[in-house]
Amino acid sequence: MAARSLGRGLGRLLGRLREGRAPRRAASGGSGSVPAAAPASYQALSAQAARDPAAFWGPLARDSLVWDAPYHTVCDCDLRGGRVGWFLGGQLNVSVNCLDQHVQKSPESIALIWERDEPGTEVRVTYRELLETTCRLANTLKRHGVRRGDRVAIYMPVSPLAVASMLACARIGAVHTVVFAGFSAESLAGRINDAKCKVVITFNQGLRGGRVVELKKVVDEAVKHCPTIQHVLVAHRTDSKVHMGDLDVPLEQEMAREDPVCTPESMGSEDMLFLLYTSGSTGTPKGLVHTQAGYLLYAALTHRLVFDYRPGDIFGCVADIGWITGHSYVVYGPLCNGATSVLFESTPVYPDAGRYWEMVQRLRISQFYGAPTAVRLLLKYGDSWVRKYDRSSLRTLGSVGEPINHEAWEWLHKVVGESRCTLVDTWWQTETGGICIAPRPSEEGAEILPGMAMRPFFGIIPVLMDEEGNVVEGCDVSGALCLSQAWPGMARTIYGDHQRFLDAYFRAYPGYYFTGDGALRTQGGYYQITGRMDDVINISGHRLGTAEIEDAMAAHPAVPETAVIGYPHDIKGEAAFAFIVLKDDAGDADVVMRELRATVASKIAKYAVPDQILVVKRLPKTRSGKVMRRLLKKIITGKAQDLGDTTTLEDPGVITEILSTYQKHRDKRAAAQ
Ligand code: 7RM
Numbered sequence: 001m002a003a004r005s006l007g008r009g010l011g012r013l014l015g016r017l018r019e020g021r022a023p024r025r026a027a028s029g030g031s032g033s034v035p036a037a038a039p040a041s042y043q044a045l046s047a048q049a050a051r052d053p054a055a056f057w058g059p060l061a062r063d064s065l066v067w068d069a070p071y072h073t074v075c076d077c078d079l080r081g082g083r084v085g086w087f088l089g090g091q092l093n094v095s096v097n098c099l100d101q102h103v104q105k106s107p108e109s110i111a112l113i114w115e116r117d118e119p120g121t122e123v124r125v126t127y128r129e130l131l132e133t134t135c136r137l138a139n140t141l142k143r144h145g146v147r148r149g150d151r152v153a154i155y156m157p158v159s160p161l162a163v164a165s166m167l168a169c170a171r172i173g174a175v176h177t178v179v180f181a182g183f184s185a186e187s188l189a190g191r192i193n194d195a196k197c198k199v200v201i202t203f204n205q206g207l208r209g210g211r212v213v214e215l216k217k218v219v220d221e222a223v224k225h226c227p228t229i230q231h232v233l234v235a236h237r238t239d240s241k242v243h244m245g246d247l248d249v250p251l252e253q254e255m256a257r258e259d260p261v262c263t264p265e266s267m268g269s270e271d272m273l274f275l276l277y278t279s280g281s282t283g284t285p286k287g288l289v290h291t292q293a294g295y296l297l298y299a300a301l302t303h304r305l306v307f308d309y310r311p312g313d314i315f316g317c318v319a320d321i322g323w324i325t326g327h328s329y330v331v332y333g334p335l336c337n338g339a340t341s342v343l344f345e346s347t348p349v350y351p352d353a354g355r356y357w358e359m360v361q362r363l364r365i366s367q368f369y370g371a372p373t374a375v376r377l378l379l380k381y382g383d384s385w386v387r388k389y390d391r392s393s394l395r396t397l398g399s400v401g402e403p404i405n406h407e408a409w410e411w412l413h414k415v416v417g418e419s420r421c422t423l424v425d426t427w428w429q430t431e432t433g434g435i436c437i438a439p440r441p442s443e444e445g446a447e448i449l450p451g452m453a454m455r456p457f458f459g460i461i462p463v464l465m466d467e468e469g470n471v472v473e474g475c476d477v478s479g480a481l482c483l484s485q486a487w488p489g490m491a492r493t494i495y496g497d498h499q500r501f502l503d504a505y506f507r508a509y510p511g512y513y514f515t516g517d518g519a520l521r522t523q524g525g526y527y528q529i530t531g532r533m534d535d536v537i538n539i540s541g542h543r544l545g546t547a548e549i550e551d552a553m554a555a556h557p558a559v560p561e562t563a564v565i566g567y568p569h570d571i572k573g574e575a576a577f578a579f580i581v582l583k584d585d586a587g588d589a590d591v592v593m594r595e596l597r598a599t600v601a602s603k604i605a606k607y608a609v610p611d612q613i614l615v616v617k618r619l620p621k622t623r624s625g626k627v628m629r630r631l632l633k634k635i636i637t638g639k640a641q642d643l644g645d646t647t648t649l650e651d652p653g654v655i656t657e658i659l660s661t662y663q664k665h666r667d668k669r670a671a672a673q
Contacts, residue, residue: 042443042455049458050485056459057086057488061297065336066101067092068266071293077486079513082498082506085270086294086488093264094273094296095138095171098335099131100264110340112160113314115359117207117346122363125160127338130167133160135262136255137168143258144231144249146199148173148265151275153192153200155219157181157208158321158343161235161251163331165201166321170273173265177275177287180322181206181213185221186603187285191277192226194287195495200229201251203237209350216242223247269293275495276324278430279545280504281516281534287495288430290327295433296336298489302434302457303333305441306424307396313366314393316342318356318374323542324430325400328489329369333434348374353381357389357416368416369398369426371541375408376571383415391416396440397423401541402573403529409450427453427529429515430543431505433489436460437527454526459487462527464519465509474521480533481519482512535629537566537574542607546629549576549610552603553596558586563619563627564610567636577636578610579658581618589615614665616658622648631655635662 049056054074062070071090077083102109107128114123125133146152152174156162162178169176177195179188192200200223206213216234220243223229234244235251244250267273273292277285303309315334319325334341342363348356348370356378360368378385397417399409404425413423427437437453437460439446448454456462464472464479472479490513494501508514518530532538535546546564553562561581569575578596586592593613600609620628634643640659646652 042441042446045458046456050461053459053485053487057297060301061087061090061293061488064300065092065293065297066097071269075486079484079486079506080511082502084486084490084492086291086486087269087297090269090293091266092269092293093171093267094292094332094336095134095167096264097296098167098170098332099127099134102127102335102338103131106338109338111335112163112341112343113363114158114160114343115345115363117210117350119346119351119355119358120362123160130160130164132260133164133255134167134171135260136258137161137164137251138171138262139258140233140249140251140254141168141174141199142172142262143254144199144233146172146174149175149272150199151175151177151195151197153188153195153197154178154321155181155183155188155200155202155215156235156321157203157206157213157215157237158326158330158345159203159237160343161203162321163335163343166274166327166331167335168262171262171264173267173271175272175274177277178322178327179277180320180605181215182320182322182607183605184602185218187605188218189222189225190284191287192222192229194277194284195275196228197226198228199231199233200226201233201235203235204242205238205240207237208345209347212238212240220245267292270492274327276327276430278324279536279543279548281536281545282547283500283545285545285548286497286500286504288491289493289495290433290489291492294488294490296332298434298487299328299333300336302489303329303339304337306426306435306438306457307367307369307398308422308440309334309337309339309367311338313339313395314342314363315339315367315369316344316360316363316365317367317369317398318342318344318348319369319371319400323401324428324433325369328434348378349381352385353378354385354388357386357391360391360394361389364393366393367396367398368394369400371401372399372404372408373402373540373571373573375399375404375412376573379408379411379415380571386415391418394421397421399423399425400428400435402538403531404451406451413450423448425451425453427517427527431491431513431515432483432487433491436483436487437462437529449522449526452522452526452528454528456527457487459485461485462519462521463512464521465512465514469509472521475523475525476521478518478520478530480509481515481517481527481529482509483515484512486513537576539566539569539574539576539607540572542605544576544604544608546576548604549578549600549608552600552608553578553580555603556592556596556599558583558592559596561619561627563629563632565629565633565636567633569611575612576608576610577632578613579616579619579632580613582615612665612669614662616661618654618657620654620658621650623650632658635659 058074069091071087073088076085112125233251275287317329439448549564566574
């Protein structure tokens with residue numbers, strides 16, 4: 001179901017954007033450009049959203065969301081002060097928008113297809129069923145003391161109950177914080193404590209790639225250190241009986257006793273909807289706050305227009321709900337649009353490398369949205385795993401989370417999409433709430449260039465900055481990517497630390513939101529993201545601060561100093577390289593390294609474990625004692641002959657020392673392969 005009747009003029013324009021893209025031209029590989037013969041709808045809308053955001057977003061919000069009370073002010077934003085507010089005075093409930101409005105019209109339409117780990121055992125959930133489950137869960141939360149404004153942690157893999165948990169929080173005005181179920185007990189505890197959660201919802205166990213994941217055990221370990229937790233609600237994914245302690249509540253049993261109806265709380269547009277933790281270049285992960293109306297509208301509209309979602313489509317985003325992609329494009333965007341959303345529990349290679357495409361064939365998926373890291377992995381297995389299955393249902397392919405290299409883009413486009421599907425490389429962040437730069441929407445049939453996010457969404461105004469903080473104009477230029485105008489989906493603050501929010505995003509370039517990424521503006525005014533400019537790395541699409549890995553390793557008594565650097569990796573996109581200094585009495589270095597790997601896995605998560613660890617005598621430091629990671633990066637990426645300015649080094653001799661240690665390490669690794 002598309003958004004309800006859109007504002008008259010806008011509705012017509014947006015309608016034109018979706019309709020009659022008749023000769024569905026394949027995205028050109030950069031060579032022959034496709035003429036943009038269509039009406040100037042994308043440009044007209046972009047111009048309007050830039051010129052008068054209130055006139056653009058106001059009618060859209062009014063007409064495409066279900067409100068309890070109308071807003072009186074569309075937009076009260078001042079990026080100079082980091083102040084963002086949308087649809088002030090308005091009242092609504094997000095779960096009503098995602099469930100009740102569709103149940104009223106077509107209760108038996110399918111909301112979710114749970115693609116379980118075991119292929120061929122998918123479960124379909126109708127909008128009516130999902131509403132009922134959500135209400136029972138909401139009532140269970142209430143019975144266990146959860147009130148409007150309270151925080152609830154969700155430590156669950158992708159599943160209908162996880163989605164119902166999110167929506168149940170939304171229904172009663174509680175704030176969810178989903179923690180990716182691959183995070184360690186310590187990471188989970190850190191997030192629960194920062195958010196002061198009252199309740200955590202989990203499963204006895206998870207199943208992924210045929211393996212059992214002991215979720216409840218991780219939660220048990222975490223909540224020992226979480227004084228605010230009053231209850232642990234435990235659902236069952238497997239038959240295994242887990243130990244139930246004082247805090248534990250059997251979820252399904254409790255839900256069965258509850259009323260399947262729950263009156264929704266009427267929430268203010270700017271009340272908190274959820275917190276989601278993400279890594280920055282310094283400190284512990286930050287809990288970004290997203291609010292109700294603006295977030296929902298932005299997720300729903302981008303879902304509809306970037307992916308060309310149409311009623312009846314089966315939307316397949318394979319992201320985990322522990323990341324923002326899962327929030328916006330597995331749950332909130334698709335459900336607000338009344339779509340059928342696929343919940344993918346498994347891995348791209350289980351039981352074999354054909355899993356995605358076998359699923360596409362079996363479920364008749366129309367849009368497939370995934371991460372480049374999986375594409376790079378799958379293309380190594382060869383084309384036959386793809387060609388074996390019928391992909392004729394696919395219309396749009398999407399990529400997210402990290403830059404997509406040329407080879408992966410071409411493979412996805414030509415082999416998976418048979419050069420027939422539109423491929424959208426979508427750039428956005430936890431902070432932005434939804435897609436900000438992507439090849440669609442656009443003028444009808446407009447060209448798509450490989451490896452490029454390309455066009456800003458409506459209301460997104462990208463600006464490039466040079467090192468002095470001046471705006472860089474023109475084409476074929478690069479700079480720090482900033483956005484100069486507020487949009488409804490953006491995060492409002494960092495939970496409990498608004499100053500950190502201002503410092504992280506609004507201080508470097510006053511009056512602008514700074515993304516942390518660098519970008520290139522090409523001929524034609526397209527944007528290509530070049531990567532992070534800070535100490536954030538991206539391992540298999542998982543965002544991680546190098547400082548977090550360093551902090552975890554610093555817990556080891558034999559390791560006084562570390563420096564972690566990201567470097568390019570064939571499949572993961574980036575991997576972590578750790579330089580460590582050992583104490584004189586550290587003992588066997590191999591033992592220490594093994595312990596360090598285990599420490600990082602238990603303090604953060606397995607994916608955060610460095611691929612390479614190198615013992616050095618000392619780190620390159622400035623006279624004021626700062627580690628010059630820039631130089632280490634040059635060394636491990638083979639650019640040691642071009643180190644740039646090294647005059648601030650306390651002792652320039654350290655470079656030759658580390659370089660020779662590194663070269664020995666590299667040669668040894670090469671010989672071992
Ligand atoms: C959605 C998501 C955000 C960071 C971002 C970038 C990188 C994301 C792309 C990309 C190049 C893309 N949220 N990134 N998408 N880089 N092209 N299409 O990933 O908060 O977890 O990460 O990811 O560096 O700042 S996130």
